[in-house]
């Protein structure tokens with residue numbers, strides 16, 4: 001490859017990477033803007049009034065609100081059971097009201113599990129970004145009981161946070177009804193009136209969390225939790241996680257309990273574990289993870305797959321996303337795992353057996369697939385296919401190639417006729433040289449120059465550029481590419497050096 005074609009490629013990749021930054025922008029201001037009217041949609045499609053209920057309380061309240069909105073104030077709304085609603089349609093909505101109860105351990109009621117999980121997934125998926133619901137205004141009312149302490153109205157609070165995170169505008173702050181405190185009715189009435197007033201263009205004030213009444217400004221200003229995402233204690237510094245620095249909050253105590261085995265530290269400390277599990281990861285042993293990807297769910301339901309499907313024929317519903325190393329040698333600014341992964345320049349942790357990692361990954365993956373049974377669109381045939389994964393994307397988070405037994409792990413996957421798609425950030429050229437052929441090797445090229453790569457990837461290695469260039473040049477000369485994903489793809493593409501698994 002000539003130097004000029006290399007730099008052209010790098011420039012192209014850098015341009016593509018720039019789109020990533022588009023998703024990064026998120027205002028953390030907390031200022032109040034002058035009084036304004038909430039603009040009403042001149043051509044309104046009926047709003048959606050969802051009731052998330054198990055024993056009917058929330059549905060009864062939603063019906064009452066529907067009457068107030070539609071009959072008494074001529075504001076059209078549809079009453080919607082989330083069980084019958086396709087969440088992928090949410091970006092089309094301009095007005096959403098949710099009445100949601102909370103159940104055991106802060107969980108959503110039965111009729112809304114898929115809806116709530118979908119929102120949780122999409123709000124942590126960096127590809128969706130924080131503008132997905134930017135055309136939508138919303139209000140949430142929680143039905144719960146203070147007797148349940150910390151999980152009081154957890155579902156409603158969480159929904160408010162998710163919707164804000166996806167760019168929707170909050171019309172009034174989340175209402176919190178307490179069925180055991182005896183004030184449910186009056187609190188709901190007060191909240192409903194506010195919603196109606198806002199929808200009719202009443203005077204309101206705006207802060208970064210959305211639209212609030214003038215009367216609410218005082219309580220908002222005295223609210224200490226100003227991180228804009230709710231639950232600031234959930235955010236942990238990367239240095240804290242790696243056990244290198246003091247934590248800002250409680251996490252320091254937890255980190256101190258970090259176990260050591262055979263003199264070696266476990267990569268996943270309790271803090272990391274809690275953070276990753278909260279983001280939907282299933283942790284395997286002490287350094288690996290698996291997560292069901294949103295494209296897997298989408299294709300299980302007969303909808304679209306990810307780019308690996310469009311480009312290479314990988315069926316997303318048969319693809320397992322996993323990593324044998326949650327650690328990485330970069331602290332990329334665009335990392336969508338909220339920097340909750342550990343970092344290191346070399347493997348310094350206790351190591352798990354590759355066979356066990358594969359066994360447990362498949363076990364956990366298929367358990368998650370089974371949970372989609374009964375979800376609208378999931379046919380028996382696709383479910384059965386999903387239960388026997390044919391592809392493994394070693395790309396979840398972290399740097400899979402750091403795992404010293406990566407070759408044995410890849411071998412084990414191939415032995416089970418599971419193709420491998422390994423993503424690396426090119427910081428371990430020696431490891432790449434030693435890597436046995438994987439089905440597909442994917443190199444993340446995040447910037448075109450040394451300075452921009454340093455600024456974007458924030459590498460731990462001082463010689464990060466040399467590592468990156470050496471690997472890049474060497475890989476372009478390598479003749480071990482085995483791009484075969486399926487027999488059909490293999491025949492169509494006529495791969496030069498194919499180690500066909502099929």
Ligand SMILES: Cc1cc2nc3c(=O)[nH]c(=O)nc-3n(C[C@H](O)[C@H](O)[C@H](O)COP(=O)(O)O)c2cc1C
Nearest residue numbers: 053054055056057058101103144145148151152153
């Ligand atoms: C087993 C059980 C667990 C509950 N857990 C919670 C909880 O964690 N947090 C909360 O705020 N309310 C909790 N509640 C209270 C319910 O939210 C309350 O009963 C509510 O009225 C149910 O509304 P729904 O009929 O719309 O489902 C719980 C109630 C039951 C019976």
